[in-house]
Amino acid sequence: MIQNRWALAAAAVLLIVATLLAYTPSREAIAGWLNLHTTILRTQNQPTPSPRPSGPLGERLGLGSPTTLKQAQGQVKWTIQVPSSLGPPDEVYLKLPPTGPSGGEVTLVYAQRPDIHASGLTGVSVLVTEARGKTNEIYFQKMLGGDATIEPVTVKGHSGYWIAGRPHNFAFTDAEGNVYYDTLRLATNTLIFDDSGTIVRIEGDMTKSQALQIASSLS
Helix, strand or coil: CHHHHHHHHHHHHHHHHHHHCCCHHHHHHHHHHHCCCCCCCCCCCCCCCCCCCCCCCCCCCCCCEEECHHHHHCCCCCCCCCECCCCCCCEEEEECCCCCCCCCEEEEEECCECCEECCCCCCCCEEEEEEEEECCHHHHHHHHCCCEEEEEEEECCEEEEEEEECCCEEEEEECCCCEEEEECCCCCCEEEEEECCEEEEEEEECCHHHHHHHHHCEC
8 A cells, every 4th residue: 555655656756747847947947956955057158347437537536527737727826746757647637616625626647557556447547636735644643544554754855644555535724724525536555745835645556665756756
């Protein structure tokens, strides 16, 4: 009697499997079920990283409005300096009040440059940002956090700071004495110095020596 029950059960299972195998989707599902603990699924075509969106390099970095060096110079009262070691900027941005500091802020955007890695997300290698104001180390110490270090440096006879690590925030006193809070767009090593009343900020995946060389070539 027991043997007959097992025989009937086995026959029923075989009938169900045979019926399901008649349909292609069910055949694949059954194959997956039978190999549940042993099958490793392999993707034939691995997904590729999404390409960097087309368009201007700096438009997604919140740098202000795109412009030219000549147009930007006509909007600010200080002389915009360009690092000869990097050459002419690939893009120029201008940020005016109320979103920018009093006196405005100019950012020079550089794409890939020799020996300086460009971000895979933005395609930007170096940012050089200039604004009228003065630095205050107290702001740095409060905002940098534990992932970055700060070191006093001298650039062309002017005091400055080399910030190594991945800082994200920055603050300085603008031309009218107000504290202006800003974001370090590339979150990489940053050189900041006061060039006779103009705050110069150089951001990029570079060494301190490279940053100082760029700063020394400003003219």
